Ligand SMILES: NC(=O)c1ccc[n+]([C@@H]2O[C@H](COP(=O)([O-])OP(=O)(O)OC[C@H]3O[C@@H](n4cnc5c(N)ncnc54)[C@H](O)[C@@H]3O)[C@@H](O)[C@H]2O)c1
């Protein structure tokens with residue numbers, strides 16, 4: 001299949017591009033490089049374009065005979081979304097509406113969308129099933145939920161077959177640890193701890209030690225980036241028979257911030273300063289996924305569920321490219 005990968009130059013999209021190629025598909029990366037990098041997808045077909053550019057999208061669909069779209073392009077900073085909600089509604093919601101309109105015009109029905117655990121806000125029950133109530137607590141989560149709903153309504157018209165995949169905490173590096181995380185600014189826990197272990201920052205700050213969890217720090221469900229990508233392939237293959245698919249994607253095991261720090265210490269063999277600070281606004285205490293649905297319906301089975309292995313792949317990536325893709 002010829003698959004347009006919107007946001008394909010980013011962290012998860014570049015891993016998806018590599019996996020699509022390996023599976024015999026033809027990915028076409030569509031990215032404005034506002035956050036992503038050309039290098040990890042330098043071998044792939046590439047269109048430098050913005051999601052808001054309807055004409056460019058239509059031209060791209062035609063030129064590359066696109067049959068399906070995987071959509072990773074978005075802004076991803078929860079804190080930034082609180083300070084500048086419109087930026088998130090514009091890029092994550094309005095620009096996705098433009099993309100869907102262009103797909104509708106071109107008659108392309110297959111769509112796989114990057115959603116997030118942030119649609120659940122602070123859940124009442126964990127692990128979280130797909131049916132948990134959706135009450136996002138920040139504009140980032142709300143912008144993603146709005147897209148999910150838009151897809152739902154569109155699919156009822158018969159003009160869209162879609163999968164919304166709600167990732168929990170994407171982590172690790174793919175393709176033999178050569179495709180890793182290089183966000184600027186970096187806000188994700190594992191790369192920040194690794195930077196502390198590498199001496200690139202003075203310390204790692206724990207945001208909150210007074211949560212009602214086993215050690216007082218937040219608990220998250222870390223999922224290897226390649227395991228996320230494999231779920232996309234499985235969902236893509238089912239779009240003809242199942243026009244509406246929604247899955248939570250995680251390993252189901254929660255690790256506290258302290259446990260992740262300990263894992264990085266073990267994997268790296270290095271010690272570094274850990275500073276306890278106050279809570280980061282908008283952080284739910286526990287987010288873990290019940291991914292039974294993806295396992296049963298898609299036959300999805302994560303290959304790298306162990307936190308230590310996930311951290312190991314990230315450590316290899318960061319130490320082999322200390323300056324990221326620029327280095
Ligand atoms: N990283 C995580 O833990 C996580 C968790 C849940 C959901 N997600 C979702 O997964 C997707 C990918 O996340 P990521 O970590 O790879 O982010 P990323 O920032 O590395 O990648 C996003 C890519 O989209 C591109 N982009 C952004 N706006 C664009 C626009 N208007 N036009 C064209 N290209 C544009 C950027 O240049 C970048 O290459 C996002 O939609 C994010 O919300 C990520």
Ligand SMILES: O=c1ccn([C@@H]2O[C@H](COP(=O)(O)OP(=O)(O)O[C@H]3O[C@H](CO)[C@H](O)[C@H](O)[C@H]3O)[C@@H](O)[C@H]2O)c(=O)[nH]1
Pocket residue numbers: 076077078116117118167168169170187188189190192204205206207208218219220257280283287
């Ligand atoms: O320097 C840091 C950075 C993070 N944390 C803590 O580590 C945990 C994980 O934080 P991340 O920023 O790595 O990830 P989030 O769980 O906040 O966010 C992730 O999951 C969200 C869904 O809830 C969104 O999808 C988002 O894009 C994705 O990165 C949180 O408890 C956070 O408070 C720290 O203690 N110190």
